Amino acid sequence: MENLSAESVDPISMLKRYDHLENEGHWQTVWADWGIHRFKSEDQTSPTYSIDTPPPYPSGEFHMGNALNWCYFDFAARYKRMRGFNVHFPQGWDCHGLPTEVRAETTYKVRKRDLAVAEFKDLCVRLTSEYIEKMKKAMKMMGYSIDWNLEYKTMDPNYYRLTQLSFILLFKSGYMYRGEHPVNWCPRCETAIAEAEVEYVESEGVLSYVRFRSEDGHLAIATTRPELLPACVAVAVNPQDERYGMYVGKWVDVPVFKRRVEILADEGVDPKFGTGVVMVCTFGDKTDVKWQKKYKLPIVKAISEDGHMTEEAGRYRGLTMKECQEATLNDLQREGLVEKSEKIKRNVGTCWRCHTPVEIISRLQWFMKTKDMTDEVVNWTNKITWVPEFAKHRMIDWATSLDWDWVVSRQRVFATPIPVWYCARCGEDIIAEKDWLPVDPRFEKPKVESCPKCGCQDLIGESDVMDTWMDSSITCAVHAGWPGNPESFKRLFPADLQPNGLDIIRTWDYYLMVRHLALFKQAPYKAMLINGMVRGADGRMMHKSYGNYVEATEAILKYGADSLRQWAAGGAATGQDIPFRWSDVEHARRFLTKLWNASRFAIANLREYDRATEEVELQVLDRWLLSRLEKVTKEVTEAFENFQFNVALESVRDFTWHVFCDQYLEAVKHRFYSSDMRDRSSRIGAEYVLYRSILRVLQLLAPICPHITESIYQLLKPSTESPRSIHLTPWPSVKKELIDEEVEKKGDVLVAVISEIRREKSKRQVSMRAPIKYLHIYAEQNERKMLDDSIETVKRTCNVGSVSIQPSDDLSLGTPVQEYANIRIRLEF
Numbered sequence: 001m002e003n004l005s006a007e008s009v010d011p012i013s014m015l016k017r018y019d020h021l022e023n024e025g026h027w028q029t030v031w032a033d034w035g036i037h038r039f040k041s042e043d044q045t046s047p048t049y050s051i052d053t054p055p056p057y058p059s060g061e062f063h064m065g066n067a068l069n070w071c072y073f074d075f076a077a078r079y080k081r082m083r084g085f086n087v088h089f090p091q092g093w094d095c096h097g098l099p100t101e102v103r104a105e106t107t108y109k110v111r112k113r114d115l116a117v118a119e120f121k122d123l124c125v126r127l128t129s130e131y132i133e134k135m136k137k138a139m140k141m142m143g144y145s146i147d148w149n150l151e152y153k154t155m156d157p158n159y160y161r162l163t164q165l166s167f168i169l170l171f172k173s174g175y176m177y178r179g180e181h182p183v184n185w186c187p188r189c190e191t192a193i194a195e196a197e198v199e200y201v202e203s204e205g206v207l208s209y210v211r212f213r214s215e216d217g218h219l220a221i222a223t224t225r226p227e228l229l230p231a232c233v234a235v236a237v238n239p240q241d242e243r244y245g246m247y248v249g250k251w252v253d254v255p256v257f258k259r260r261v262e263i264l265a266d267e268g269v270d271p272k273f274g275t276g277v278v279m280v281c282t283f284g285d286k287t288d289v290k291w292q293k294k295y296k297l298p299i300v301k302a303i304s305e306d307g308h309m310t311e312e313a314g315r316y317r318g319l320t321m322k323e324c325q326e327a328t329l330n331d332l333q334r335e336g337l338v339e340k341s342e343k344i345k346r347n348v349g350t351c352w353r354c355h356t357p358v359e360i361i362s363r364l365q366w367f368m369k370t371k372d373m374t375d376e377v378v379n380w381t382n383k384i385t386w387v388p389e390f391a392k393h394r395m396i397d398w399a400t401s402l403d404w405d406w407v408v409s410r411q412r413v414f415a416t417p418i419p420v421w422y423c424a425r426c427g428e429d430i431i432a433e434k435d436w437l438p439v440d441p442r443f444e445k446p447k448v449e450s451c452p453k454c455g456c457q458d459l460i461g462e463s464d465v466m467d468t469w470m471d472s473s474i475t476c477a478v479h480a481g482w483p484g485n486p487e488s489f490k491r492l493f494p495a496d497l498q499p500n501g502l503d504i505i506r507t508w509d510y511y512l513m514v515r516h517l518a519l520f521k522q523a524p525y526k527a528m529l530i531n532g533m534v535r536g537a538d539g540r541m542m543h544k545s546y547g548n549y550v551e552a553t554e555a556i557l558k559y560g561a562d563s564l565r566q567w568a569a570g571g572a573a574t575g576q577d578i579p580f581r582w583s584d585v586e587h588a589r590r591f592l593t594k595l596w597n598a599s600r601f602a603i604a605n606l607r608e609y610d611r612a613t614e615e616v617e618l619q620v621l622d623r624w625l626l627s628r629l630e631k632v633t634k635e636v637t638e639a640f641e642n643f644q645f646n647v648a649l650e651s652v653r654d655f656t657w658h659v660f661c662d663q664y665l666e667a668v669k670h671r672f673y674s675s676d677m678r679d680r681s682s683r684i685g686a687e688y689v690l691y692r693s694i695l696r697v698l699q700l701l702a703p704i705c706p707h708i709t710e711s712i713y714q715l716l717k718p719s720t721e722s723p724r725s726i727h728l729t730p731w732p733s734v735k736k737e738l739i740d741e742e743v744e745k746k747g748d749v750l751v752a753v754i755s756e757i758r759r760e761k762s763k764r765q766v767s768m769r770a771p772i773k774y775l776h777i778y779a780e781q782n783e784r785k786m787l788d789d790s791i792e793t794v795k796r797t798c799n800v801g802s803v804s805i806q807p808s809d810d811l812s813l814g815t816p817v818q819e820y821a822n823i824r825i826r827l828e829f
């Protein structure tokens with residue numbers, strides 16, 4: 001199908017069974033040829049609509065969570081294009097990061113430390129490019145209307161030049177600083193990690209009651225981390241705790257280490273935990289960090305960056321933390337200092353990448369001054385539209401809960417270099433100038449000879465690199481054309497829509513916010529669209545290790561992208577978690593088959609109606625359907641405007657399946673079969689309604705099912721002057737004048753009577769086409785009047801010889817029509 005243009009598709013062959021894969025692949029190629037998803041930068045008149053999507057991490061796999069994410073982006077993009085917007089829908093790749101380093105090591109069977117930095121970096125770039133191609137293929141199979149001309153990769157020098165530029169600007173405006181502060185540290189990944197990357201999990205630990213010798217005897221202190229004894233710099237009690245009032249200000253000896261530390265009183269101590277006396281270690285947790293600062297306690301670094309005990313740990317030096325914990329407990333026990341031990345559950349912070357418990361260590365790092373921005377972040381968050389509304393509170397809760405500034409330096413290889421050198425003599429920071437970028441201080445010298453402060457010529461390049469969120473949190477500005485194209489920046493910044501998953505509000509959305517606020521004093525997005533997470537059929541999160549994992553391409557190959565896209569649209573309300581069930585995808589495909597068959601019927605029967613005219617003679621049922629069609633258009637439009645894709649899909653599906661196919665089509669089929677020339681105007685009326693309704697349904701469905709709607713549109717479109725693609729047709733506006741409540745009431749009664757006759761036939765096990773000699777309808781005056789106009793339709797549709805409509809109070813006559821208890825029918829064969 002590769003090189004076919006749309007015109008070469010043989011309409012007759014397409015009137016057979018609909019082949020999803022063939023059609024979908026075909027249109028994907030044709031759309032690319034036609035360039036219909038391209039952002040038209042030359043178009044200065046249409047309003048723009050820019051969508052800033054989270055660049056995914058290139059893992060090589062496109063899972064259901066990704067599929068759901070991108071479906072939401074694409075529904076919005078396709079809908080807005082039909083609304084006349086010049087849509088800017090780029091695609092990026094967030095390339096850097098530790099997982100790639102780990103995978104490069106296993107894939108190429110190398111060890112990072114055995115290779116030169118540049119050599120290892122090249123392997124990472126190679127692997128990332130392969131992964132990107134795989135994911136791109138799946139994205140194309142899904143039919144996403146991404147403008148691939150706007151693709152970007154954060155590992156490209158062209159991109160990371162801008163990451164570096166933003167770093168320099170933020171340094172100059174005082175937002176970036178270097179300092180020694182405690183940070184979360186993953187001893188396995190051997191890097192600092194931000195608070196957003198710490199995941200808290202409940203785990204079991206042992207709480208040991210350890211005896212500390214004091215001036216007046218001893219104090220028992222409960223701890224889960226005896227390996228931190230060497231870093232114990234004080235103990236603390238609550239000032240209200242009467243048991244310990246007399247100890248405050250006195251000293252205790254740290255067992256094993258025999259170091260003498262003070263007993264402090266602090267409101268933060270929970271008297272109910274353990275014995276009510278706690279160790280202050282540098283650093284066991286964030287409270288320790290606070291107390292160390294507050295009481296100006298010394299910092300003892302007992303744990304090394306790779307998770308081993310340092311020389312501060314004396315006889316335990318070189319042990320892992322776990323080994324040290326066991327050894328310390330043994331020693332304490334031998335000395336009779338452990339009063340008791342009990343199991344407890346506690347929350348432990350772990351690394352989001354490798355799930356190793358994180359430590360808090362102090363080391364020189366680069367930080368962005370984000371903590372002072374909290375009020376600003378909250379204000380802007382409140383100004384933005386959030387769909388659903390509850391997601392906004394995640395952002396606010398997160399921003400207000402942060403204790404520390406954002407640590408932006410990492411101790412890795414595959415990442416954006418920090419554009420800084422240091423003077424070996426005086427320690428002065430030498431920040432790169434804008435025109436040095438991109439630059440890698442790990443290999444390159446600065447473009448100054450010597451330290452501007454002391455003249456020393458020994459300048460050392462920064463070997464730390466940036467957090468990957470530093471790359472991806474300037475995307476809004478970058479796609480808008482910053483900094484080279486101010487004209488475009490004015491049009492495209494801030495982004496109109498920022499769609500992403502619930503799971504990355506505290507990272508992506510938060511970092512985007514602080515970076516752009518700091519750089520441009522403005523929030524980077526106007527509206528947030530948040531999707532929930534995908535769960536497996538068993539209700540658990542979809543995950544490979546749970547055995548409930550399905551790759552998107554597997555579902556596409558089985559049922560077609562348009563079916564999978566319906567699952568994404570209809571699976572749950574926007575923002576709710578969505579279970580992946582094969583039955584939903586199967587149901588979606590059944591719907592497409594129904595639509596295809598109805599369209600086949602319509603197209604085969606559109607013979608007489610001249611598609612240019614609106615002057616046709618319409619019957620009650622025709623006007624009934626047209627009225628319902630306008631109402632469904634209104635519902636679907638409102639749903640898309642509010643990003644309620646499930647409502648949009650259900651409305652159009654319900655209308656198509658039940659109202660259009662089951663009720664209308666069944667009731668008007670006879671108008672196409674008549675050979676009587678006198679019935680010509682009746683036939684033309686039905687053709688007109690068929691044509692209008694199918695075209696409308698295709699338009700309403702096009703953002704969700706772009707392929708099949710295109711296939712049918714090409715067969716249905718009136719002339720060569722019509723828009724080339726369904727996706728280039730303007731979104732239908734609601735024709736209020738066609739909404740007619742009276743006609744709807746009449747049509748509803750008529751449809752109900754026809755359905756009742758069919759039910760009666762099937763109850764009596766006669767064929768639907770079997771002639772009925774006599775149909776008696778018993779009804780009140782009001783209903784009789786409603787039926788009068790359309791009794792001919794009942795006769796024709798149900799193959800009835802004669803009909804009588806009469807008043808009757810005798811409730812024993814006939815069968816009541818569903819939903820209309822005061823209408824009854826009786827059939828004579």
Ligand SMILES: [Zn+2]
Nearest residue numbers: 186189351354
């Ligand atoms: Zn880790």
Ligand SMILES: [Zn+2]
Nearest residue numbers: 423426451454
């Ligand atoms: Zn110097």
